[in-house]
Amino acid sequence: MSKPPSKPSGSDARRAAPTLEDVAKVAGVSRATVSRVINGKRKVAPAVQEVVLEAVAETGYVPNRAARSLVTRRTGTVAVVISGADADPSGELDLSGVFSDPFFGRVVGSLVRTLRPHDVHPVLMFADDEQTRGQVVSYLRFGNADGALLVSTYADDPLPEQIVGTGRPVVLFARPGHPIPASYVDLANADGARLAATHLLDRGCRTLGVISGPLDVPSARDRLEGFRDAAARRGHAFVPSVAGSFTFESGEAAMAELLDAAPGLDGVFVSNDLMAQGAIHVLQEHGRRVPDDVAIVGFDDSPVAVQTRPRLTTVRQPVEQMAQEMARMLLDQIDADEPAVRSSIFEPTLVVRDSA
Amino acid sequence: MSKPPSKPSGSDARRAAPTLEDVAKVAGVSRATVSRVINGKRKVAPAVQEVVLEAVAETGYVPNRAARSLVTRRTGTVAVVISGADADPSGELDLSGVFSDPFFGRVVGSLVRTLRPHDVHPVLMFADDEQTRGQVVSYLRFGNADGALLVSTYADDPLPEQIVGTGRPVVLFARPGHPIPASYVDLANADGARLAATHLLDRGCRTLGVISGPLDVPSARDRLEGFRDAAARRGHAFVPSVAGSFTFESGEAAMAELLDAAPGLDGVFVSNDLMAQGAIHVLQEHGRRVPDDVAIVGFDDSPVAVQTRPRLTTVRQPVEQMAQEMARMLLDQIDADEPAVRSSIFEPTLVVRDSA
DNA sequence: GCCGCTGCGGAGAGCGCTCTCACTCTGTTA
DNA sequence: TAACAGAGTGAGAGCGCTCTCCGCAGCGGC
Numbered sequence: 001m002s003k004p005p006s007k008p009s010g011s012d013a014r015r016a017a018p019t020l021e022d023v024a025k026v027a028g029v030s031r032a033t034v035s036r037v038i039n040g041k042r043k044v045a046p047a048v049q050e051v052v053l054e055a056v057a058e059t060g061y062v063p064n065r066a067a068r069s070l071v072t073r074r075t076g077t078v079a080v081v082i083s084g085a086d087a088d089p090s091g092e093l094d095l096s097g098v099f100s101d102p103f104f105g106r107v108v109g110s111l112v113r114t115l116r117p118h119d120v121h122p123v124l125m126f127a128d129d130e131q132t133r134g135q136v137v138s139y140l141r142f143g144n145a146d147g148a149l150l151v152s153t154y155a156d157d158p159l160p161e162q163i164v165g166t167g168r169p170v171v172l173f174a175r176p177g178h179p180i181p182a183s184y185v186d187l188a189n190a191d192g193a194r195l196a197a198t199h200l201l202d203r204g205c206r207t208l209g210v211i212s213g214p215l216d217v218p219s220a221r222d223r224l225e226g227f228r229d230a231a232a233r234r235g236h237a238f239v240p241s242v243a244g245s246f247t248f249e250s251g252e253a254a255m256a257e258l259l260d261a262a263p264g265l266d267g268v269f270v271s272n273d274l275m276a277q278g279a280i281h282v283l284q285e286h287g288r289r290v291p292d293d294v295a296i297v298g299f300d301d302s303p304v305a306v307q308t309r310p311r312l313t314t315v316r317q318p319v320e321q322m323a324q325e326m327a328r329m330l331l332d333q334i335d336a337d338e339p340a341v342r343s344s345i346f347e348p349t350l351v352v353r354d355s356a
Numbered sequence: 357m358s359k360p361p362s363k364p365s366g367s368d369a370r371r372a373a374p375t376l377e378d379v380a381k382v383a384g385v386s387r388a389t390v391s392r393v394i395n396g397k398r399k400v401a402p403a404v405q406e407v408v409l410e411a412v413a414e415t416g417y418v419p420n421r422a423a424r425s426l427v428t429r430r431t432g433t434v435a436v437v438i439s440g441a442d443a444d445p446s447g448e449l450d451l452s453g454v455f456s457d458p459f460f461g462r463v464v465g466s467l468v469r470t471l472r473p474h475d476v477h478p479v480l481m482f483a484d485d486e487q488t489r490g491q492v493v494s495y496l497r498f499g500n501a502d503g504a505l506l507v508s509t510y511a512d513d514p515l516p517e518q519i520v521g522t523g524r525p526v527v528l529f530a531r532p533g534h535p536i537p538a539s540y541v542d543l544a545n546a547d548g549a550r551l552a553a554t555h556l557l558d559r560g561c562r563t564l565g566v567i568s569g570p571l572d573v574p575s576a577r578d579r580l581e582g583f584r585d586a587a588a589r590r591g592h593a594f595v596p597s598v599a600g601s602f603t604f605e606s607g608e609a610a611m612a613e614l615l616d617a618a619p620g621l622d623g624v625f626v627s628n629d630l631m632a633q634g635a636i637h638v639l640q641e642h643g644r645r646v647p648d649d650v651a652i653v654g655f656d657d658s659p660v661a662v663q664t665r666p667r668l669t670t671v672r673q674p675v676e677q678m679a680q681e682m683a684r685m686l687l688d689q690i691d692a693d694e695p696a697v698r699s700s701i702f703e704p705t706l707v708v709r710d711s712a
Numbered sequence: 713g714c715c716g717c718t719g720c721g722g723a724g725a726g727c728g729c730t731c732t733c734a735c736t737c738t739g740t741t742a
Numbered sequence: 743t744a745a746c747a748g749a750g751t752g753a754g755a756g757c758g759c760t761c762t763c764c765g766c767a768g769c770g771g772c
Binding site: 017123 | 373418420425460477491659662665
């Protein structure tokens, strides 16, 4: 009992693996017919079909992916790529990492779940530098994956274009920094920012401020501009802003800076929840009550939104549905003879909690 | 320029893909020799080797994974399985998900990075129910992956044993609930809890309490017992505890309950940082100052530890190194003829911040 | 009654690779 | 000089699958 049974059963499992040939023999038909039944191509007489199905069940046959993909040029695999994960490659003391923002976990989780029923397997890859980008590109170019789902985190990332260059289907999360012929899903970021502005103004805020994301990232810019636009329509000609980098720490720093520049602030729109959390801490440390002295609206509606005190009022980005749509678009593109470049834009909603 | 260049370049890429045969022709040798050079098996004359390498460079040859794995029975792929992710399968309003605890992201991130230089690709899979467990098992059984890296989140999970049953190499994160012949990495959880107890006692706490994890999970039990053991050695015969489930919300609930049972509490050990965050909120809502009235020690040293106010004093679990070791153990096991079942235990350290 | 058509099954090639086996060619030894 | 290692190379089988091509029925139309 204490001896590991792994080795013998390992060989067992391997030896036992039935092939098409075995199934054909049991069913008394040819290999080709079994293949046809399994793949549902062409018509097979119902009687024969049944016999084959029984033989499959009896032998416990499962197609060999490698053999199949050798001839079909399809792998049943897609690359899920996170670009700009920028974590310490040594992994030594890498506390932060990509996944410290729950956003990426939400995307990846939803992707995996959507792909699963289609029997398409996600290979997770990070691209941080030229070398790892190269790995991703050649992985795709040489047909190791049927397509790619890419989440890129910075504006001048060359990877989206490089992937398009491989000719493989690809779907991006969020519009790329520069226009390229690739499909993407995105959020109507400006609309979300308008919701935030309207909410802040409606609750009586008179002096607004914004903590934005990096301004070369389209979504960050859209959020800032959307907010300013809505504020302007209500008479607020100018709204000061400080750019963060979507991290908790940058939210703290930006809030401190903003407070310095505009001490009379009573309403702040923050471009994501993680920065909003940092901002709230800084406000509280400066003796400002949230929302009584300063109201805060975040963005994302990530898990951290309910982990702050007060709980965050925030613009909900339906990340899970967006990821789902991404996966579906990619699957469609893989199946299509003539893949079409298309986009799908989601509408944000305001989730009102306690911070504004 | 606005027409997508994808289609033609796609066919290009596919058509161009050079095979061993092509390289052999260019080098003026046989296919077998090229294969030998590429795989570094057996001796090849230096001169020939050079010619072949040049031909490889000239043609841009990259081996076809499918063809190779068809004959070698190796896929260059490992399954990274998270079991008990228990998220809403519809994905509809799934805000929480597995990745809301940064722990999983840290594990997965480190795994991916460790595997990468070995050219082994991680396929991410979630197992939530009998059906999805079955998918994982047959994926492995039929040789679609060379091994599995499993993070299981609950004690009576049947998956570890099922995976062992496939005969494939597997390495677990944390000792399984029931003894099975599988390798694992783990933390000396009791030692970590002892560090927490000693720290709390040393700073003068007189009335202790514990928020533990689910008590059927070995690591949670070890932490509780380690803490009680160390407390007992310092004269604290009994320490009250309430079990949470490692989530933020359960931390809030457990703290409220604990406060109810022992209002005089002045030191609490919480089994992970996420619950500690919830506990701090509840304490503050009850007018207790942290750490002045109640000191808190968390566990994990996850990113949330620096996102709480006060910042968390916590027991550091070197998750990244543990994941790295996991990956290495699996790689070794895959390469070994006779895979050995082994374990690797890491030592925790105390990270002192502001909450205790 | 013959032709052509359609509908279904089988034979067999071939995807790109690895690996065994046999062969050649050198250099060494009796 | 013959015999023999031993090292390096090539030929070819075969991994498990798909898919094209071909054959063989059965059937309606002239």
